[in-house]
Amino acid sequence: MKKKFKMENLDCANCAAKMENAIKKIPGVNDASVSFMMQKLTIDADDSRFDAIMDEVAAACARVDEDCRILR
Amino acid sequence: MARQPRLLSGSIGAGKRTKSARKAGRREEEHMTEKHRKMLIRILVTFVLFVVLMVMDHSGRFSWIGEFPGGFILYLAPYLLIGYDIIWKAARNIRNGQVFDENFLMMVATFAAFGVGEYSEALAVMLFYQVGELFQSYAVNRSRKSISDMMDICPEYANIEENGELRQVDPDDVEPGNLIVIKAGERIPLDGVVVEGESMIDTAALTGESVPRRAAAGDEVISGCVNGSGTLKVKVTKGFEDSTVARILELVENASSKKAKLENFITRFARYYTPVVTIAAAVLAVIPPLILGGGWADWIQRACIFLVISCPCALVISVPLGFFGGIGAASRIGVLVKGSNFLEAVAEMTTIVFDKTGTLTKGEFRVTEVIPADVGELADEDDWDSRKLNEADAAGESGQTPFFGKAGETAIANEDGTQLAAGESARQELLRLAAFAEGYSTHPIAKSIQEAYGKPLELNRVSDVEELAGHGIRAQVDGSAVLAGNGKLMEQMGIAYQECQRGGTVVYVARDGRFAGTIVISDTIKDGAREAIRDMKQVGVKQCIMLTGDRKEAAQEVARELGLDQVHAELLPGDKVEQVEALLNAQPPKERLAFVGDGINDAPVLTRADIGIAMGTMGSDAAIEAADVVLMDDDVRKIAAIVRISRKTLRIVKQNIVFALGVKALVLLLGAFGMANMWEAVFADVGVSVIAILNSMRALKSK
Secondary structure (H helix, E strand, C coil): CEEEEEEECCCCHHHHHHHHHHHHCCCCEEEEEEECCCCEEEEEECCCCHHHHHHHHHHHHHHHCCCCEEEC | CCCCCCCCCCCCCCCCCCHHHHHHHHHCCCCCCHHHHHHHHHHHHHHHHHHHHHHHHHCCCCCCCCHHHHHHHHHHHHHHHHHHHHHHHHHHHHHCCCCCCHHHHHHHHHHHHHHCCCHHHHHHHHHHHHHHHHHHHHHHHHHHHHHHHHCCCCCCCEEEEECCEEEEECHHHCCCCCEEEECCCCECCCCEEEEECEEEEECHHHHCCCCCEEEECCCEECCCCEECCCCEEEEECCCHHHCHHHHHHHHHHHHCCCCCHHHHHHHHHHHHHHHHHHHHHHHHHHHHHHHHCCCHHHHHHHHHHHHHHCCCHHHHHHHHHHHHHHHHHHHHCCEEECCHHHHHHHHCEEEEEEECECCCEEEEEEEEEEEEHHHHHHCCCCHHHHCCCCCCCCCCCHHHCCCCCCCCCCCCCCCCCCCCCHHHHHHHHHHHHHHHHCCCCCCHHHHHHHHHHCCCCCHHHEEEEEEECCCEEEEEECCEEEEEECHHHHHHCCCCCCCCCCCCEEEEEEECCEEEEEEEEEEEECCCHHHHHHHHHHCCCCEEEEECCCCHHHHHHHHHHHCCCEEECCCCHHHHHHHHHHHHHCCCCCCEEEEEECCCCCHHHHHHCCEEEEECCCCCHHHHHHCCEEECCCCCCHHHHHHHHHHHHHHHHHHHHHHHHHHHHHHHHHHHCCCCCHHHHHHHHHHHHHHHHHHHHHHHCCC
16 A cells, blocks of 8 residues: 655654665565655554554654654 | 637646645745845854964964864854754754764764864864855755746736726635636736637747747637736636646646656765765774874864765755756746656657657648549649649547548549639639538538638528538538539449548539539648757657558558658557557667657557657647647647757766766765765765756756
8 A cells, every 4th residue: 555644743854864764674565665854754564563564664764863753 | 719728627636735835835935035144144153263273373473272172162162153953953863873874974074174173174174164055055956946936927906897997806615606807917817718808828838939829719728828908707607627728737836846866866966975984084084094103183184174065955956956956947938848857858869759640730620622523634744743733631539539530532633723814703602602502511521611712602602501420511502502522422322423532531512413523621831840850869868659540541641741750540449549659669678669649549558658748738638648848739740849858857867977977976985085075075065966956057047
């Protein structure tokens, strides 16, 4: 399932790149893209565990920048 | 108009913009956020303190305090004021295992400066780092804003009529079938069909076309356009999620997630750059003093310079920002580019393959030649080339022309009046016969004949009309038996006729058993198609190739008219894919091939080509979905413009990369030899970022 989320307080482009890398490594994530320009996360992940995966994604983003939140 | 614009309707991904997200989108982004304002105050206060400290320091008023701890504390206070968030974030990120983040690096660099007694430098570096960050954030916000402004096609509300009263509702809440009212000057919120009213509609936001389009009852209107002077009552045909506006926004937003090769390269580069520079800094701080003995302070200072420069931000921001600007510039002229990677590919495009019907030709039929039988006999073959061929072109692709059996053959032609003036009345007579015979028909071919005749038809003069499926029509016109149809009809009726070798759909007309003449109906070449080809050649496209399912004669005529390099005619849809694949295989590795099509049967080819370019208005939904670039107003001239925009964008992005890396490398080098100071390091970090961002903004202004 492909979904999009708005991100808040995504302040640095490098962080966005780091988050993207971290998210892509989460098992169950087929593809992910963090757009610094659009302040948006596009994620394609397994349907069945989507919510669990999103929790992991949020944790991964927080590790890079705790201020950044994913609105979902 | 043969076809109504059906822009982007149907199924392109899921347009799942939630209501709240859309509303948030409307509100957001004043350039100066609350955060920015707070930061600005902190910066100003710190700056004043810094100046006061510097002045007092230099005028010797602190001589009584001593370097440590007095001086240290004096500088530490403003340092903490300006840098506390950096230190806080650095500490937090270390806990989270993010060692090489820029906050941490800045903290280490400034701490080290404090450590070696360069208090004022530590404060200055932190201060200017924050100034740079603020400016960077502001610039990014601005560019984001200017791009989203340009894409500001999202309707705020829809007026629903209920019990004679208008009520504003969220476009999301309107369902297909509902009636909405669009007042003068309002944005059309949803796709629909006009039921009442008449107005001029400004489609500029979608197509870049500045001439308004007329809309009256029965016409389709597209969401995102602005209603001109009249009030329209519109029956909604699609929910908001499926409307044109939602789909376009969807496409544009997704565009930034398809990254260009350059972008990926920079991201990869950034991943190694920071650790390498940081390790180099550590080595620089420790090894030389051990080998050379002593001078720790000096070497630590040099290492700090490395740390300050080690953030790859300038690159990581400015490259996607440049592409984003390029995509924005493209959408401003009515071209949707679905990703940075495609923009990059367009810049390398050297071969462009066109589908014929709907791309280079209008897909509309028009009488292009009327040849009365006796005049036709006079025309001899030599005369042909000297005659200016009309903008003639054959009927649609073989697979898509539903015109029963009137498939064209022959005719010797002339419409340009190189022939005798006497021919004129004969031609009128021939047209009149055909128009009357086809008077009751609504078939496109019949319509085009009626249109060419141009006078009202007194249909009471026509009787005994009989459609002969696959052949044509038989009717009594003013008492004579008229036949109009293809060669088979003539043969069947035993009429000696002259075969016409011209491209297009050919209608033979006979009266009372005698051949009366031939009418050729052709698709017309699009306005600007010739210019488009010329422009493309000018911007460096080496080969313009046309593929068509049409007959050779027709195809070659169009090719000659437009100045194309190659034509492949009489192709089945599957053959087109093969042709494109052959071309792709023959292509040098650094060059790209684009395919331009309007969609019917084209989707596989659009996907197969390096760049698929589809027509937004005429194109089928499948084509728009499969395409990488969508021409919203079907204007092929825009292709050359896109090539220019993409080249400019790439130039800007490359400038940024070279400039940022160049300055960083230079300052690193100077720093290693002790010839650069912290100030230069801060410039190489945030200064370069800001300049690169400003440069990227130029991409948005491309024409």
